[in-house]
Amino acid sequence: MLHIFPVRVYYEDTDCGGIVYHANYLKFFERARVEAFRTKGFELNKLLCDYDIQFVVHSVQLEFLQPARLDQLLYIVTKVTEVRFASIKYTQKVYLEEVEGPLLCNAYFRIACLNRDYRPRGLPDILSKGIRQ
Amino acid sequence: MLHIFPVRVYYEDTDCGGIVYHANYLKFFERARVEAFRTKGFELNKLLCDYDIQFVVHSVQLEFLQPARLDQLLYIVTKVTEVRFASIKYTQKVYLEEVEGPLLCNAYFRIACLNRDYRPRGLPDILSKGIRQ
Amino acid sequence: MLHIFPVRVYYEDTDCGGIVYHANYLKFFERARVEAFRTKGFELNKLLCDYDIQFVVHSVQLEFLQPARLDQLLYIVTKVTEVRFASIKYTQKVYLEEVEGPLLCNAYFRIACLNRDYRPRGLPDILSKGIRQ
Amino acid sequence: MLHIFPVRVYYEDTDCGGIVYHANYLKFFERARVEAFRTKGFELNKLLCDYDIQFVVHSVQLEFLQPARLDQLLYIVTKVTEVRFASIKYTQKVYLEEVEGPLLCNAYFRIACLNRDYRPRGLPDILSKGIRQ
Numbered sequence: 001m002l003h004i005f006p007v008r009v010y011y012e013d014t015d016c017g018g019i020v021y022h023a024n025y026l027k028f029f030e031r032a033r034v035e036a037f038r039t040k041g042f043e044l045n046k047l048l049c050d051y052d053i054q055f056v057v058h059s060v061q062l063e064f065l066q067p068a069r070l071d072q073l074l075y076i077v078t079k080v081t082e083v084r085f086a087s088i089k090y091t092q093k094v095y096l097e098e099v100e101g102p103l104l105c106n107a108y109f110r111i112a113c114l115n116r117d118y119r120p121r122g123l124p125d126i127l128s129k130g131i132r133q
Numbered sequence: 134m135l136h137i138f139p140v141r142v143y144y145e146d147t148d149c150g151g152i153v154y155h156a157n158y159l160k161f162f163e164r165a166r167v168e169a170f171r172t173k174g175f176e177l178n179k180l181l182c183d184y185d186i187q188f189v190v191h192s193v194q195l196e197f198l199q200p201a202r203l204d205q206l207l208y209i210v211t212k213v214t215e216v217r218f219a220s221i222k223y224t225q226k227v228y229l230e231e232v233e234g235p236l237l238c239n240a241y242f243r244i245a246c247l248n249r250d251y252r253p254r255g256l257p258d259i260l261s262k263g264i265r266q
Numbered sequence: 267m268l269h270i271f272p273v274r275v276y277y278e279d280t281d282c283g284g285i286v287y288h289a290n291y292l293k294f295f296e297r298a299r300v301e302a303f304r305t306k307g308f309e310l311n312k313l314l315c316d317y318d319i320q321f322v323v324h325s326v327q328l329e330f331l332q333p334a335r336l337d338q339l340l341y342i343v344t345k346v347t348e349v350r351f352a353s354i355k356y357t358q359k360v361y362l363e364e365v366e367g368p369l370l371c372n373a374y375f376r377i378a379c380l381n382r383d384y385r386p387r388g389l390p391d392i393l394s395k396g397i398r399q
Numbered sequence: 400m401l402h403i404f405p406v407r408v409y410y411e412d413t414d415c416g417g418i419v420y421h422a423n424y425l426k427f428f429e430r431a432r433v434e435a436f437r438t439k440g441f442e443l444n445k446l447l448c449d450y451d452i453q454f455v456v457h458s459v460q461l462e463f464l465q466p467a468r469l470d471q472l473l474y475i476v477t478k479v480t481e482v483r484f485a486s487i488k489y490t491q492k493v494y495l496e497e498v499e500g501p502l503l504c505n506a507y508f509r510i511a512c513l514n515r516d517y518r519p520r521g522l523p524d525i526l527s528k529g530i531r532q
Contacts, residue, residue, distance in 0.1 A: 010167060012160040012289065014282035016336050021278060022456040026422035027145045034143060045204045057421040063458045067517060070282050071178045118466060145422065147415035149469050154411060155323040156292035190288040196325045200384060203415050251333060276433060278426040293411045300409060311470045337444045
């Protein structure tokens with residue numbers, strides 16, 4: 001299932017090249033993954049308290065196709081592509097101004113599920129089911 | 134007139150003290166000022182193109198009363214307190230979870246109106262009227 | 267006593283106005299305060315472990331006089347102006363390219379000394395003496 | 400040739416998980432690439448003025464192996480692996496506390512060389528020679 005999250009570009013997101021600074025796309029992608037969780041009823045803080053689980057980026061591939069600029073509205077499209085014992089794979093894309101607009105950035109994330117001591121933690125059933133839906 | 138803008142706290146906003154990093158409140162305040170402009174029909178990019186005007190923080194006082202944490206929803210309340218020839222004064226406040234919730238941060242901004250060469254630029258009538266309303 | 271700390275401006279520090287984004291000066295000032303501590307033999311992590319003390323910005327006044335740009339070298343000059351029971355006042359200034367160069371930014375900080383539960387914590391003698399020197 | 404660049408971890412770099420926020424490694428890597436340029440006599444601003452050339456991240460793969468924490472000293476090791484007509488490939492690594500210390504992060508960058516209008520721009524000889532050395 002796809003999750004769509006709008007992000008407005010503010011001054012804080014840009015650099016003196018006049019475009020969105022590349023590192024900030026990682027922030028946009030994380031906001032979108034967190035909101036995709038929230039739509040399923042999961043909050044990060046509660047997951048850590050209730051299930052001793054947190055999510056950490058294990059690896060990511062990013063491709064920057066076109067730049068974004070101040071005041072533009074971006075749409076982050078998030079898709080879970082694989083749920084494993086203690087990791088989740090995501091494909092995320094950034095589109096300009098419309099969900100079917102120009103594609104600005106592609107990302108492929110592998111997120112590790114860790115306990116609060118940063119050791120691998122299997123996904124509880126309720127979570128792995130919720131994420132798959 | 135008051136403008137109210139919600140901000141969700143994400144990982145990117147926090148520091149290892151477990152709270153929102155102090156510098157990030159300046160980002161929240163700017164997002165709110167920009168959105169206050171937008172509700173009146175003004176966009177930063179167009180203002181620069183059409184009127185050769187941009188807004189730069191000239192000075193600010195910040196008071197941090199209570200910390201904010203991951204996943205919390207903040208409300209930024211923005212009020213214009215004075216409009217001069219080439220500057221605008223704002224009072225901005227951050228409330229926790231509700232607009233009448235606990236007050237986390239107070240800010241007093243003086244924003245300078247500059248042209249693209251960073252020299253003072255008087256506010257065009259249409260803007261100074263719009264901001265006052 | 268004055269502490270002097272150089273900061274190079276990178277893309278990450280700038281915005282699409284072509285200048286250093288105002289919130290980032292708060293980062294520069296904190297780096298400088300931390301390094302001023304370090305020159306006296308204090309490290310933040312150890313202070314929290316050994317003395318249950320951490321430092322949080324209570325309030326700050328910032329004045330932005332002139333912009334800084336990509337690749338420029340800034341000098342942050344840090345001076346402790348008052349040490350109280352559980353707070354420290356600092357004056358910090360940003361100079362361009364030379365310690366006696368153009369003044370870009372003035373800041374007046376009140377830093378609160380808190381324990382790990384974010385309650386006021388009196389400065390231990392060793393710290394208040396060290397900071398005053 | 401290897402370029403080694405030290406980075407100290409400050410509060411601004413961390414998140415409420417107690418570790419360096421993943422997006423901030425992209426900032427560290429860029430600082431290191433810029434300083435690798437600088438050791439060869441090239442400054443970004445001058446390259447844009449003199450040669451109408453700027454460098455933009457085209458794609459990157461990141462692997463996060465172990466977390467970094469407040470106050471730690473990181474070493475960014477930068478190696479150019481390929482210089483093409485209008486792009487440069489880098490391998491960059493983050494080590495903890497020592498250049499031969501624990502490996503925290505691996506990165507593989509493809510940097511595009513663009514003119515100020517964000518179109519491909521062949522590397523001038525002086526640059527491609529300088530970068531290869």
